[in-house]
Amino acid sequence: MKSFTDKVAAITGAGSGMGRTLALALARRGCHLAxxxxxxxxxxETAALLRDARVKVTTQRVDVADREAIYAWADQVVREHGKAxxxxxxxxxxxxxxxEGMRxxxxxxxxNINFWGVVHGTRAFLPHLKAAGEGHVVNTSSVFGLIGVPSQSAYNAAKFAVRGFTESLRQELDILRCGVSATSVHPGGIKTNIAxxxxxxxxxASLGADPANANLKFEKNFITTAESAAETILRGVEKNKRRVLVGPDAHFIDAMARLLPSLYQRLMVAVARKHI
Structure with missing residues (x-):
C-alpha cells in the first residue's frame, strides 16, 4: 500500500496512546477512520482531535475480547465507509x-485482549480487506515478543503468539497474492499509559520489584514518543515490511535476541538478583 489517501483504516485501542497517534497520522494522509x-x-477525545480533519471518522465502543462485538464492528465499518x-x-x-503467583x-x-483481540480483529476484517482488493493487517506485538522478561510471562506469551500468528498470516497472504499483506509491529518503550x-x-516482590511503584519505574525506560512510533509504523506499511521495530531500544533488543539468544537470559537474571 503505497498511499493511504481515500483508504479506510480501522484502529482498535484508538482512545489513547499509539492508537490515537496512528489515527491522527493517518488523517493527515487523507485516510478515513473507523x-x-x-x-x-x-x-x-480522539474524535474531538479529528473534528477538523477532512476525512470521515466513525467511532464505536468495542471490547476486542468480545468476538461477536468485533465481528459486528467490522461489518458496521464496511456499511458506514463502503470498504475497509x-x-x-x-x-x-x-x-x-x-x-507461580499470577492469578x-x-x-x-x-x-483475551492482547492475543485473542488480535485474532478476532484479523479474522473479522480479513474478508473485507480482500474484497476491497487492497489491504493490510497491522498487528502490534512488542519487543517482549522477541525476548522473555521476568515478571512478564503473560505479556510475553501473548506477544510471542501475536508475532507467530502474524508471520504465518503474512506467508499465507503472499502465497495467495490476494492484494492483502500483514506486518508484525514490535515497539520498544513507547511513551503511552499502558504501563x-x-x-x-x-x-x-519476590523478584526484587516493588509492586507499589513497579509500573512508574518501568515507564521511566520509555524513550520513544507515540507520534514517532506512529510514523515509523506507517512507513513500514508503505514499504510492506514483514516486521517493524519501533525505537532504538527495539533495534538493540532485536540484535541482542539474534546474537545472544541464551546469554541475554543470564544477563537479565544477574541484573534481577542484584536488585534482590
Missing part, C-alpha cells in the same frame, strides 16, 4: 506477575 476502544471517554483497507490491531494491556483470571484477561494502566501482582 475507531474503536473500550474507553468511550478516550475515544471521544487496513486493520490496526493495536489494543493492549499490561500485567506484572510471576508465573489465572489476570492471565486470561490479558490473553500505568496495567495490573501488578504482589508476587513480583
Amino acid at each position: 475507531l474503536s476502544d473500550v474507553n468511550e471517554v478516550g475515544l471521544g 483497507n487496513l486493520i490496526f490491531n493495536n489494543a493492549g494491556v499490561g500485567l506484572g506477575a510471576t508465573v 489465572l483470571e489476570d492471565f486470561e484477561w490479558l490473553m 500505568r494502566a496495567g495490573r501488578v501482582d504482589p508476587s513480583i
Whole structure:
C-alpha cells in the first residue's frame, strides 16, 4: 500500500496512546477512520482531535475480547465507509506477575485482549480487506515478543503468539497474492499509559520489584514518543515490511535476541538478583 489517501483504516485501542497517534497520522494522509476502544471517554477525545480533519471518522465502543462485538464492528465499518483497507490491531494491556503467583483470571484477561483481540480483529476484517482488493493487517506485538522478561510471562506469551500468528498470516497472504499483506509491529518503550494502566501482582516482590511503584519505574525506560512510533509504523506499511521495530531500544533488543539468544537470559537474571 503505497498511499493511504481515500483508504479506510480501522484502529482498535484508538482512545489513547499509539492508537490515537496512528489515527491522527493517518488523517493527515487523507485516510478515513473507523475507531474503536473500550474507553468511550478516550475515544471521544480522539474524535474531538479529528473534528477538523477532512476525512470521515466513525467511532464505536468495542471490547476486542468480545468476538461477536468485533465481528459486528467490522461489518458496521464496511456499511458506514463502503470498504475497509487496513486493520490496526493495536489494543493492549499490561500485567506484572510471576508465573507461580499470577492469578489465572489476570492471565486470561490479558490473553483475551492482547492475543485473542488480535485474532478476532484479523479474522473479522480479513474478508473485507480482500474484497476491497487492497489491504493490510497491522498487528502490534512488542519487543517482549522477541525476548522473555521476568515478571512478564503473560505479556510475553501473548506477544510471542501475536508475532507467530502474524508471520504465518503474512506467508499465507503472499502465497495467495490476494492484494492483502500483514506486518508484525514490535515497539520498544513507547511513551503511552499502558504501563500505568496495567495490573501488578504482589508476587513480583519476590523478584526484587516493588509492586507499589513497579509500573512508574518501568515507564521511566520509555524513550520513544507515540507520534514517532506512529510514523515509523506507517512507513513500514508503505514499504510492506514483514516486521517493524519501533525505537532504538527495539533495534538493540532485536540484535541482542539474534546474537545472544541464551546469554541475554543470564544477563537479565544477574541484573534481577542484584536488585534482590
